[in-house]
Amino acid sequence: MKVLVPVKRVIDYNVKVRVKADNSGVELANVKMAMNPFDEIAVEQALRLKEAGGAEEVIVVSIGPAQNQETIRTGLAMGADRGIHIEASHDIEPLAVAKLLKAVVERENPGLVLVGKQAIDDDCNQTGQMLAALLGWAQGTFVSALDVAGDKAKIVREVDGGLEHLEIKMPAIVSVDLRLNEPRYASLPNIMKAKKKPLDSLTVDDLGVDIKPRLTIVKVEEPAAREAGIKVADVKELVEKLKNEAKVI
Amino acid sequence: MSILVFCDHDNGQFGAATLNAVSAAQKIGGDIHLLVAGDASGKIAAQAAAVSGLAKVLVADGAEYAHGLAENLAPLICNLASQYSHILAPATTTGKNIMPRVAALLDVMQISDIIKVDDANTFQRPIYAGNALSTVRSDEAIKIITVRSTAFEAAAAEGGSAAIETISNNGDSGLSFYVKSELSSSERPELTSAPIVISGGRGMQDGANFAMLEKVADKLGAAVGASRAAVDAGFVPNDYQVGQTGKVVAPDLYVAVGISGAIQHLAGMKDSKVIVAINKDDEAPIFQVADFGLVADLFEAVPELEKELG
Numbered sequence: 288m289k290v291l292v293p294v295k296r297v298i299d300y301n302v303k304v305r306v307k308a309d310n311s312g313v314e315l316a317n318v319k320m321a322m323n324p325f326d327e328i329a330v331e332q333a334l335r336l337k338e339a340g341g342a343e344e345v346i347v348v349s350i351g352p353a354q355n356q357e358t359i360r361t362g363l364a365m366g367a368d369r370g371i372h373i374e375a376s377h378d379i380e381p382l383a384v385a386k387l388l389k390a391v392v393e394r395e396n397p398g399l400v401l402v403g404k405q406a407i408d409d410d411c412n413q414t415g416q417m418l419a420a421l422l423g424w425a426q427g428t429f430v431s432a433l434d435v436a437g438d439k440a441k442i443v444r445e446v447d448g449g450l451e452h453l454e455i456k457m458p459a460i461v462s463v464d465l466r467l468n469e470p471r472y473a474s475l476p477n478i479m480k481a482k483k484k485p486l487d488s489l490t491v492d493d494l495g496v497d498i499k500p501r502l503t504i505v506k507v508e509e510p511a512a513r514e515a516g517i518k519v520a521d522v523k524e525l526v527e528k529l530k531n532e533a534k535v536i
Numbered sequence: 537m538s539i540l541v542f543c544d545h546d547n548g549q550f551g552a553a554t555l556n557a558v559s560a561a562q563k564i565g566g567d568i569h570l571l572v573a574g575d576a577s578g579k580i581a582a583q584a585a586a587v588s589g590l591a592k593v594l595v596a597d598g599a600e601y602a603h604g605l606a607e608n609l610a611p612l613i614c615n616l617a618s619q620y621s622h623i624l625a626p627a628t629t630t631g632k633n634i635m636p637r638v639a640a641l642l643d644v645m646q647i648s649d650i651i652k653v654d655d656a657n658t659f660q661r662p663i664y665a666g667n668a669l670s671t672v673r674s675d676e677a678i679k680i681i682t683v684r685s686t687a688f689e690a691a692a693a694e695g696g697s698a699a700i701e702t703i704s705n706n707g708d709s710g711l712s713f714y715v716k717s718e719l720s721s722s723e724r725p726e727l728t729s730a731p732i733v734i735s736g737g738r739g740m741q742d743g744a745n746f747a748m749l750e751k752v753a754d755k756l757g758a759a760v761g762a763s764r765a766a767v768d769a770g771f772v773p774n775d776y777q778v779g780q781t782g783k784v785v786a787p788d789l790y791v792a793v794g795i796s797g798a799i800q801h802l803a804g805m806k807d808s809k810v811i812v813a814i815n816k817d818d819e820a821p822i823f824q825v826a827d828f829g830l831v832a833d834l835f836e837a838v839p840e841l842e843k844e845l846g
């Protein structure tokens with residue numbers, strides 16, 4: 288079985304984002320970018336499946352500008368076998384991403400697609416579910432344990448009330464949550480090796496998908512800043528303030 | 537214009553976040569219908585009919601709807617879609633699982649996690665862990681929306697008398713199968729709707745020490761939450777996690793104990809009315825958002841707090 292892992296290039300999670308002065312979006316120039324942390328977990332899971340003999344090939348795919356090839360190389364340095372880059376602008380919507388991924392799935396016929404549960408920039412939490420819908424496949428979302436056995440997979444999902452165990456039919460889309468695994472770091476020799484691994488480039492036209500945006504961003508603003516309050520000297524003062532000033536207890 | 541709201545429930549209990557989604561629908565304006573899909577969900581349907589402001593409750597009953605499986609629910613919702621201008625669901629794990637599947641089947645973009653309704657086509661939603669707010673407009677014939685419950689008051693659970701109408705089933709997709717749940721049971725209030733939340737972080741050092749927070753929580757009628765670091769370390773279960781990738785809370789009082797205040801944690805609690813931070817590091821970023829900061833060792837401060845509360 289092949290495993291396909293879509294990886295997104297996002298602003299590094301340590302960076303404090305700034306809204307552009309013209310309110311059209313957030314500042315991306317000269318900002319440190321990285322692979323979406325959830326996607327690192329997805330790549331790691333694909334590699335573990337392969338190492339355990341459950342997959343033959345791990346393919347990472349990224350949709351976005353030319354720099355997304357760096358994100359693909361990160362996946363290859365972790366151990367993925369080959370990459371596919373689909374050239375598009377950075378602001379492509381999840382529905383369009385899902386349609387492009389569907390076209391890739393139809394070309395590659397993977398038995399499993401591992402996506403991140405959400406991208407930490409737009410926080411949409413949509414792409415995997417949309418791809419599952421378009422393919423008519425089962426979806427396992429927010430997954431913290433995965434066990435593939437033949438034409439079924441046992442999954443554990445992180446839900447509001449705790450954990451939920453499901454069995455899903457393969458092929459399937461699985462969206463990964465934080466506690467599925469701890470992703471490996473790429474070693475220097477593997478980073479060097481990754482440079483020679485195959486990386487195909489495709490265009491949106493090659494795949495024949497309409498990616499016209501459906502939503503219009505009217506404006507992007509900074510939220511109202513929260514003012515820092517005061518330091519209290521001790522627990523007594525804290526309780527007194529909560530009772531008499533804030534009146535919340 | 538009619539609006540369909542998806543009712544989140546677990547067949548036993550009516551999900552409180554549904555009431556916030558109803559109130560978001562009221563802001564959009566129009567006839568509001570609530571869809572209750574479940575297995576023997578008559579009790580839920582009766583509760584739904586009592587919610588104020590609903591024109592109709594639609595009930596789909598069948599074993600295939602017992603566990604909120606997206607593969608079975610999305611086609612059911614899609615069959616109803618032509619009658620509606622908007623379909624809303626609370627941004628719970630159930631809503632987040634199902635609605636993108638609905639949107640893709642209808643070939644429309646979903647608007648995730650809205651916090652404000654500007655008009656029937658325009659909505660505000662947080663991006664980048666709430667560090668930016670994006671106003672988006674959809675000109676599509678139908679809007680598929682998930683609603684952040686902390687951003688909308690709950691609609692009244694009583695006072696309504698909506699008509700209940702049974703609709704036909706779609707059958708089982710045969711794609712996914714429910715096995716079992718491991719739900720955290722707690723006598724304390726639910727994290728996302730509790731008026732007071734007390735959360736512990738890595739500074740708690742181990743799971744047993746959370747008993748200190750629980751004692752305070754019991755005195756205050758509070759829910760107990762945690763940072764990701766505390767969940768990852770196994771101190772508490774996953775459903776305690778507050779933050780960008782966990783639960784979003786906005787209680788009257790949020791007490792952060794041994795939590796540094798990473799942006800991913802702040803994303804889940806910075807809309808709380810009053811924030812208290814207890815941390816031994818006076819430079820911890822949590823103090824930048826705290827109304828009342830106490831620089832202290834939590835192992836002394838928390839037991840003292842419990843005593844002070846009497």
Ligand SMILES: Cc1cc2nc3c(=O)[nH]c(=O)nc-3n(C[C@H](O)[C@H](O)[C@H](O)COP(=O)(O)OP(=O)(O)OC[C@H]3O[C@@H](n4cnc5c(N)ncnc54)[C@H](O)[C@@H]3O)c2cc1C
Pocket residue numbers: 292293294295296297298312313315323325326348349350351377378379380381384401402403404405406407408409410411412413414415500502504
């Ligand atoms: C700087 C910036 C500006 C933006 N401006 C706009 C704008 O003007 N208009 C607008 O509509 N949207 C804009 N966006 C949002 C962007 O279009 C969304 O990031 C995109 O719609 C996908 O949403 P998501 O990443 O939240 O998806 P999610 O559904 O949260 O992503 C889940 C998973 O899907 C996969 N995935 C998602 N995207 C890709 C990808 N490109 N390649 C490979 N895998 C992927 C990954 O596995 C990811 O973990 C902007 C985003 C950024 C970063």
Ligand SMILES: Cc1cc2nc3c(=O)[nH]c(=O)nc-3n(C[C@H](O)[C@H](O)[C@H](O)COP(=O)(O)OP(=O)(O)OC[C@H]3O[C@@H](n4cnc5c(N)ncnc54)[C@H](O)[C@@H]3O)c2cc1C
Pocket residue numbers: 300324325407736737738739740762763764765766777778779780781782783793794795796797798799800801804814815816817820832833834835
């Ligand atoms: C993709 C991604 C998603 C994430 N999502 C979330 C999320 O949803 N929620 C979340 O919380 N985090 C999330 N994180 C993690 C986040 O970045 C931080 O790592 C995490 O919040 C840190 O938890 P903490 O504050 O408990 O631990 P630390 O940062 O280690 O802070 C511990 C604090 O305890 C204090 N302390 C220690 N001992 C004592 C003592 N005896 N008395 C008083 N104070 C003491 C220390 O001074 C310190 O400030 C995410 C990260 C990533 C990359």
